[in-house]
Amino acid sequence: MNDYISILKKDLLDVIDNLIKNNIVNQDFKKDNLTIDYLSKSKQGEVSTNLFILLNSQLNKNDYDLRKNIHKNIINFEYVKKIEITKVGFINIFFEEDFIIKKLFFLLSHPNNYGNNVSGNNDKINIEFVSANPTGPLHIAHIRGAVLGDALASILQATGHKVTREYYVNDAGSQINILGNSLYKRYQQIFGVKIEISPEEYPGEYLIPIAKLIADSDNDKWLKIKEVERKKFFEGFAIKELVKSIKLDLKSINISFDQFTYESTIVENKIIDKVFSILKDKDLLYEGFLEKPKGDDSADWEPRKQLLFRSSNFTDDRDRPFKKVGGEWTYFANDAAYHYDKYLRNYTHLINIWGADHIGYIKRMKSLTEVISDNPKYLEVYVCQIVRLIKDKNFLKMSKREGNFITLNEIVKKVGKDPLRYFMISSKSETPMDFDMDKVIEKNKDNPVFYCQYAYARASSVINKSKTFKEFKNFKNKFNEFDYSLLSKYEWEIILKLLSWPYLLNQTSLFKQPHRITNYLEDLSSSFHSFWNMGKEDQSLRMLDLENTKKTLTKLLWIESFRIVVKRAFTIIGIEAYENM
RNA sequence: GCGCUCUUAGCUCAGUUGGAUAGAGCAUCGGUUUUCUAAACCGAGGGUCGCAGGUUCGAAUCCUGCAGAGCGCGCCA
Numbered sequence: 220m221n222d223y224i225s226i227l228k229k230d231l232l233d234v235i236d237n238l239i240k241n242n243i244v245n246q247d248f249k250k251d252n253l254t255i256d257y258l259s260k261s262k263q264g265e266v267s268t269n270l271f272i273l274l275n276s277q278l279n280k281n282d283y284d285l286r287k288n289i290h291k292n293i294i295n296f297e298y299v300k301k302i303e304i305t306k307v308g309f310i311n312i313f314f315e316e317d318f319i320i321k322k323l324f325f326l327l328s329h330p331n332n333y334g335n336n337v338s339g340n341n342d343k344i345n346i347e348f349v350s351a352n353p354t355g356p357l358h359i360a361h362i363r364g365a366v367l368g369d370a371l372a373s374i375l376q377a378t379g380h381k382v383t384r385e386y387y388v389n390d391a392g393s394q395i396n397i398l399g400n401s402l403y404k405r406y407q408q409i410f411g412v413k414i415e416i417s418p419e420e421y422p423g424e425y426l427i428p429i430a431k432l433i434a435d436s437d438n439d440k441w442l443k444i445k446e447v448e449r450k451k452f453f454e455g456f457a458i459k460e461l462v463k464s465i466k467l468d469l470k471s472i473n474i475s476f477d478q479f480t481y482e483s484t485i486v487e488n489k490i491i492d493k494v495f496s497i498l499k500d501k502d503l504l505y506e507g508f509l510e511k512p513k514g515d516d517s518a519d520w521e522p523r524k525q526l527l528f529r530s531s532n533f534t535d536d537r538d539r540p541f542k543k544v545g546g547e548w549t550y551f552a553n554d555a556a557y558h559y560d561k562y563l564r565n566y567t568h569l570i571n572i573w574g575a576d577h578i579g580y581i582k583r584m585k586s587l588t589e590v591i592s593d594n595p596k597y598l599e600v601y602v603c604q605i606v607r608l609i610k611d612k613n614f615l616k617m618s619k620r621e622g623n624f625i626t627l628n629e630i631v632k633k634v635g636k637d638p639l640r641y642f643m644i645s646s647k648s649e650t651p652m653d654f655d656m657d658k659v660i661e662k663n664k665d666n667p668v669f670y671c672q673y674a675y676a677r678a679s680s681v682i683n684k685s686k687t688f689k690e691f692k693n694f695k696n697k698f699n700e701f702d703y704s705l706l707s708k709y710e711w712e713i714i715l716k717l718l719s720w721p722y723l724l725n726q727t728s729l730f731k732q733p734h735r736i737t738n739y740l741e742d743l744s745s746s747f748h749s750f751w752n753m754g755k756e757d758q759s760l761r762m763l764d765l766e767n768t769k770k771t772l773t774k775l776l777w778i779e780s781f782r783i784v785v786k787r788a789f790t791i792i793g794i795e796a797y798e799n800m
Numbered sequence: 801g802c803g804c805u806c807u808u809a810g811c812u813c814a815g816u817u818g819g820a821u822a823g824a825g826c827a828u829c830g831g832u833u834u835u836c837u838a839a840a841c842c843g844a845g846g847g848u849c850g851c852a853g854g855u856u857c858g859a860a861u862c863c864u865g866c867a868g869a870g871c872g873c874g875c876c877a
Binding site: 389516579672681684730734800 | 801802803804805806807811812813814815816817818819820824826832833835836837838839840841842848856857858860869871872873874875876877
């Protein structure tokens with residue numbers, strides 16, 4: 220990491236280390252509390268730090284002139300031009316222009332990977348997301364997790380991790396039975412059999428075209444074939460077709476997976492047996508009874524003896540069933556086997572993106588992965604809160620029963636890929652979100668994605684226009700002409716923001732919060748639009764000035780940098796950068 | 801009852817993982833286009849950061865309690 224923030228941070232930490240070494244502050248000084256404020260957060264300097272405040276309260280020696288010594292230390296950094304320590308103790312720092320300009324040159328010469336780093340150490344990370352049951356098309360509830368997972372994967376790749384995007388297909392439970400049966404009923408209907416699909420089954424119309432496929436190729440042959448064979452065929456066919464359409468839906472929002480793992484494969488390979496023996500050896504399984512949950516009012520509750528996993532030995536608040544009363548594995552047990560399978564594939568780290576309805580499931584799975592990996596942090600689970608759809612100012616109620624859920628496909632058609640992706644990651648995933656279909660459709664300034672794309676288009680139009688003048692051709696090769704003294708302070712601020720991109724991207728990766736990127740984009744775009752409009756008031760701030768070639772060249776260089784950074788950010792969150800809008 | 805998550809402007813959300821006077825957009829009101837894209841910009845009003853304590857130089861942020869919302873808590877996946 221050699222962005223200006225990281226460099227400064229490292230040097231400030233060295234200052235602290237030195238003070239510790241000389242026993243001016245204690246060994247247990249908490250270095251993590253050191254902050255560097257940049258961008259708009261820094262009120263007075265180009266950046267500011269709390270270094271002095273932190274140290275001042277922890278001094279061992281009363282006669283030590285901290286203020287003077289800190290000042291001397293920092294001003295000696297070769298890239299620091301000026302510092303001031305305020306009364307409260309904030310240190311405002313200004314950089315040497317040459318230092319910043321070198322960074323800008325570096326940016327310009329790395330248009331396709333500026334900001335990327337290798338801090339991930341090539342760690343193998345498996346990120347599992349969506350994993351919707353293949354019993355119907357994807358709908359609104361799946362989109363947030365899909366986009367979040369995909370963006371997170373890109374962010375991790377950009378910061379040096381080897382990432383596998385994985386989808387777990389639950390194709391082995393009783394739901395699949397029902398699915399196959401519903402498909403068969405649709406098939407029967409084609410041949411005039413009077414039969415209804417009950418609300419407990421899958422009455423959605425999406426099974427009709429799939430049934431037609433079978434009828435087209437096999438005619439009515441399955442009406443006469445034995446149930447066992449028929450069931451197997453219809454279940455398999457339904458899953459194959461539905462997974463195919465799920466893949467297509469995901470492709471429409473630019474998401475593709477590296478791997479689909481099928482529950483049936485996990486079951487066939489008997490991986491559960493290995494997990495069972497591991498848990499058994501560690502005495503983490505026992506036959507026992509669970510207490511009735513207190514909020515459960517149902518009268519037909521009876522104590523039942525079954526195989527339980529001692530998840531309460533870890534962070535869970537109670538033990539969890541591993542086998543059903545009948546002796547079959549629970550869903551959790553098969554899922555445990557799946558996670559063990561991922562562990563065997565040698566990932567250094569697992570990430571799961573789950574919907575809010577699985578919150579109660581996290582602790583038992585983390586308990587399990589701790590047992591098999593010996594690492595309490597082996598699995599990280601990120602939860603997506605629900606998305607409420609608003610149409611015509613009303614919340615849309617969705618029920619599978621009535622078959623009236625809005626599919627991902629329909630939303631993409633109405634809203635478009637870019638606004639959809641942008642909105643889904645622009646708020647923290649743990650916050651419930653309201654998604655107003657009408658507002659997103661409007662495609663005006665209500666919509667931040669267009670605001671940012673428009674800024675990119677404006678910048679592009681300047682660059683493209685400049686190409687019509689011979690003085691500015693090949694401006695990218697004329698970095699020697701760059702002269703900061705011809706720039707306004709607004710532009711200098713924008714340049715500093717651009718150069719904070721590598722730091723921001725790394726923070727985004729560390730905290731797994733893609734929405735930091737959209738915040739950054741909006742801040743950056745806003746600065747750009749502001750500056751653009753200043754040119755209307757003040758001729759000297761206009762970007763293209765044919766009278767003043769050197770000044771215009773200097774501007775073109777930072778405008779090109781702006782385009783590079785915005786495009787990098789767009790690419791990582793998966794939206795398009797248009798040169799014309 | 802227990803667990804997890806959430807609560808910031810009229811609305812939708814940020815707040816760089818404890819910093820300086822809490823910020824945007826929408827909505828409301830008022831301004832800015834002979835000139836690089838007005839899908840934009842500038843200004844005004846709008847706040848008990850759910851409530852109450854605590855921790856410290858300093859709290860929207862951390863801790864405790866309370867209130868409200870969502871999700872979950874054996875044979876669904």
